[in-house]
Amino acid sequence: MMDKVLLAGFGGQGVMFIGKIFAVSGMIADLNVCWIPSYGPEMRGGTANCSVILSDEEIHSPVIDQADGGIVLNQPSYEKFLGRIKPGGVLVINSSIVNLNKIRDDIKIIKVPATEIANELGNSSIANMVCLGALLPHLNLTDYEKVKKAIYEVVGEKKPELLELNLNAIKKGMEH
Amino acid sequence: MSNRVLMKGNEIIGEAAIRAGCKLFFGYPITPSTEIIEYLAKNLPKAGGTVLQAEDEIGAINMCYGAACTGTRVMTASSSPGISLKQEGISYCAAAELPVVLVNVNRTGPGLGGLGPTQSDYFQSTKGGGHGDYRLIVLAPSKAQELYDFTLEAFDLAEKYRNPVLILTDGFLGQMMEPVELKEKPTSPEVDKSWVVDGARGREKRIIASYSLTNEIGEANNLRWEAKFNGIKEKEQRWEEFYADDAEYLLVSYGTTGRISKSVVLNARKKGIKLGLIRPITLWPFPEKAFIPYKNKIKGIVTVELNTGQMIEDVKLAMDCCVPIYLYRRQGGMLPTETEILEFLEKQFKLSTEEV
Amino acid sequence: MQKVFGRPKGLTEVAFSFCPGCTHGIIMRLVGEVLEELEIIEDTIGVSPVGCAGFCQDFFSCDFVGAAHGRAQAVGTGIKRALPDRIVFTYQGDGDIAAIGTQHAIHTAARGEKITSIMVNNAIYGMTGGQMAPTTLEGMKTSTSPYGRDLVINGYPLDLPKTIATLDGVKYVASVSVDSPKNILQAKKAIKKAFQVQQAGLGFALVSVLSTCPTNWGLSPVDSLKWLRENMMPVYEMGELKVAEEVKNL
Numbered sequence: 001m002m003d004k005v006l007l008a009g010f011g012g013q014g015v016m017f018i019g020k021i022f023a024v025s026g027m028i029a030d031l032n033v034c035w036i037p038s039y040g041p042e043m044r045g046g047t048a049n050c051s052v053i054l055s056d057e058e059i060h061s062p063v064i065d066q067a068d069g070g071i072v073l074n075q076p077s078y079e080k081f082l083g084r085i086k087p088g089g090v091l092v093i094n095s096s097i098v099n100l101n102k103i104r105d106d107i108k109i110i111k112v113p114a115t116e117i118a119n120e121l122g123n124s125s126i127a128n129m130v131c132l133g134a135l136l137p138h139l140n141l142t143d144y145e146k147v148k149k150a151i152y153e154v155v156g157e158k159k160p161e162l163l164e165l166n167l168n169a170i171k172k173g174m175e176h
Numbered sequence: 177m178s179n180r181v182l183m184k185g186n187e188i189i190g191e192a193a194i195r196a197g198c199k200l201f202f203g204y205p206i207t208p209s210t211e212i213i214e215y216l217a218k219n220l221p222k223a224g225g226t227v228l229q230a231e232d233e234i235g236a237i238n239m240c241y242g243a244a245c246t247g248t249r250v251m252t253a254s255s256s257p258g259i260s261l262k263q264e265g266i267s268y269c270a271a272a273e274l275p276v277v278l279v280n281v282n283r284t285g286p287g288l289g290g291l292g293p294t295q296s297d298y299f300q301s302t303k304g305g306g307h308g309d310y311r312l313i314v315l316a317p318s319k320a321q322e323l324y325d326f327t328l329e330a331f332d333l334a335e336k337y338r339n340p341v342l343i344l345t346d347g348f349l350g351q352m353m354e355p356v357e358l359k360e361k362p363t364s365p366e367v368d369k370s371w372v373v374d375g376a377r378g379r380e381k382r383i384i385a386s387y388s389l390t391n392e393i394g395e396a397n398n399l400r401w402e403a404k405f406n407g408i409k410e411k412e413q414r415w416e417e418f419y420a421d422d423a424e425y426l427l428v429s430y431g432t433t434g435r436i437s438k439s440v441v442l443n444a445r446k447k448g449i450k451l452g453l454i455r456p457i458t459l460w461p462f463p464e465k466a467f468i469p470y471k472n473k474i475k476g477i478v479t480v481e482l483n484t485g486q487m488i489e490d491v492k493l494a495m496d497c498c499v500p501i502y503l504y505r506r507q508g509g510m511l512p513t514e515t516e517i518l519e520f521l522e523k524q525f526k527l528s529t530e531e532v
Numbered sequence: 533m534q535k536v537f538g539r540p541k542g543l544t545e546v547a548f549s550f551c552p553g554c555t556h557g558i559i560m561r562l563v564g565e566v567l568e569e570l571e572i573i574e575d576t577i578g579v580s581p582v583g584c585a586g587f588c589q590d591f592f593s594c595d596f597v598g599a600a601h602g603r604a605q606a607v608g609t610g611i612k613r614a615l616p617d618r619i620v621f622t623y624q625g626d627g628d629i630a631a632i633g634t635q636h637a638i639h640t641a642a643r644g645e646k647i648t649s650i651m652v653n654n655a656i657y658g659m660t661g662g663q664m665a666p667t668t669l670e671g672m673k674t675s676t677s678p679y680g681r682d683l684v685i686n687g688y689p690l691d692l693p694k695t696i697a698t699l700d701g702v703k704y705v706a707s708v709s710v711d712s713p714k715n716i717l718q719a720k721k722a723i724k725k726a727f728q729v730q731q732a733g734l735g736f737a738l739v740s741v742l743s744t745c746p747t748n749w750g751l752s753p754v755d756s757l758k759w760l761r762e763n764m765m766p767v768y769e770m771g772e773l774k775v776a777e778e779v780k781n782l
Contacts, residue, residue, distance in 0.1 A: 020353075027182050027355060035182075035353035061439035062352060062432075065513040200613055226613055230606070231639035238603040238636075242579070242610025245597045250610070268600050373595035373611075375618050377574045381544070383589050385580070385598025 008049035009073025014128035019050035024150035133173020190215030192327035202239035208347035209281035237265030244274035247372035253279035267306030271386030275334035292509015293348035298486035320354035415463035423452030429480035542567030553753025581628035602633025644701025644735035662748030697774035703735035
């Protein structure tokens, strides 16, 4: 079984970070994991994206052509990655800032006003975590408990106030 | 699995170098190899070593040359344009028979190129690269664990044969995070160090140099190096076979495309196409031996490469061109998908699904 | 019978192969004497360049590494970083250190690399048969400046030691000559100090020695010395160009 996930947004929206959380949650579950960032000048300005594969068998091709799930946090990412979700797959959209000018009816589109929810929670920079929460129930190999452990591992004990905030954001996202 | 950690490819190379006993790293930053020097700058001093950021790539390789003359384990890493700048020094290292470990995180070219993954430096890596008749031992990892294992082993191989060893990877493998088991390094075999220069204390002076104005000595040197390279060719060819035993068609591919090709093989088998893979692990020596059993057995080959068709020449030689051999390639930083590779194979060999 | 003059232990028995009247032999002898007097022959690793100076690997009795053209100081850096308690020196011609290897000359000095460099400046490429060097004087005829060095086309000669002396990592720079017994003694003092700077672990030291090339200058050995005095010494700043505070106490 495999989860192939694409994540995209503006640089600074925490795209790489949620990718890493997914990857670490896979490590915790003793799965095979592959995390690939866009890198170099691509990282500075414009869109940032990364892909994550979780698998209970060996991951041969690390290249995701058609993903099982995706998160797009801004308009350019939406336009770029809408076609990259396989039929029957799931795409989570930050509907606070993405205008759904194109649509597909062969995939499940989850609209989450993530920026607004993040603001309500008191920190605009956790829209990424809200979207992570929205995608989570649609993945096979990871879940809230594993992601919670991953956040503890990545964020660590240095910023305990951030742990709770992140977890609340994920829970809010899961309601969508 | 206690030692299983999630690390970036470039950082894995750095960690393996430290665990291999590398004491000196000389380098110059260049994307997409830079995490190697960054990781080592942070961690090598803790292991009693030194990272020196040189004035340029040429300085870095010549510092490696000097350090290797003392018998100290030393490494440098760069990406394609930087490796081009190092070629003079690499030729000198080969001539002076110095155990230097080199890493090329291949980016696109020619010229400055881009940062995406390619295999466009295959010729440069395997046919010498710099001036003169020499070869590098070239290892081509395709996943995190191999980045670690091959880097560890590169230092032993370099010392065993007193020859530079190149780890040829690409920007994709360098930036990718995968789990890696940080295995303990096996004890390195004892090697002769009676050639090093470390001050002539109670012994005759030694000279390490590659200069010979006497043609007879020059030829004798060439013959000696050739004998060494022939020995390496005999003993060190490495490759992986994947569903090759009963295959009617073979993919040949290394590194990033080598692993993508495994998925292609699995997809083809699901469709009833008897496809297998030979994945070269040593690019020099090229694993010619791998092809011998398949010469009169298979119907055709597709090499999958990230260049204009470089390794395909070695595949044709290894197969004596006895079956059709085609190239499927992407370039400029693009990667092929499983689907497009299989479609190409089906088209070239007219394998419509109706036939199955 | 007491022996009052002989071959310094810093040199091997191999006979110098330089052209008649070339002062490379004097300079190598001075370095050989210094290695012996400081009792560092067995602790020293020399780095030879490409060019006439490259033959030095056979003449000195210490361990030696032959470098690519211009790379001696980078190679020396690698050796010194691997073996910080050994003495490392480079012996390079002006073309090697001041043209093709300039980036290493500047940065080895700027890093304060604890090595010693001897630069032999004869204002010409000797081994390749008399081509223009970075140090070739204005108007001087060489096979690649057959009408004389034209400043408009070829630019000015480079006084590398003067440049190096401005860098912070550098502890000692001297520009000397071996055209007369008096100057030979001064040159030896400078070379000795440059090695003592390294022994004390202070930083980088450079000694530039003006040298003759009778063959490629097309002059007799005696006329070459005269030419050096009259033409090179006024262009290249002579004497100790930098003596750091801590070096004065050596």
